[in-house]
Amino acid sequence: MSRPEAxxxxxxxxxxxxxxxxxxxxxxxxxxxxxxxxDDRARIERARTACRGCPIAADCLKWALANPELTPTGVWAATISRERKALRRRLQARHGLDWVGVIAQADRAREQARLNRARPSAPDPAPAASAMWTSHYEPWREPLTPGRQQRNRELLNQT
Structure with missing residues (x-):
């Protein structure tokens, strides 16, 4: 019998x-x-307590859930086998039969987003005028007739 692959x-x-x-x-x-x-309960509780403070517990749990053949027993990320089976059933009900693929794809998307945030973006060489200046000014839309031009000159001369 061959050993199962991760x-x-x-x-x-x-x-x-x-x-x-x-x-x-x-x-x-x-x-x-x-x-x-x-004694068994106390030992397992020590393991659970240690897992709760572990920096890789979330990733450890994902790995243990994705590899049931490799984790049929033992405490993994503060869970025992019965709890992992229940979690797998819930993940399958929520994401379908290929729930591992769904979780892996979400992890890759989160990692890519994190990398994009960490990478400084190049400044826009020519920012749009609307981004630089905000105004409620609307340009004059009616044609400027000779009569209107004369009226504007008269208004300017009054001041």
Missing amino acids: DPRIPFPHTDARLACRTEPSWFVQEHGQMSNA
């Missing part, structure tokens, strides 16, 4: 931070039915 659309999260799952892996072991005694 879904490449959701990469395994990486960090250089010291994580409890690396320093205390025994806290994160949870087999089916291992919530019966107080």
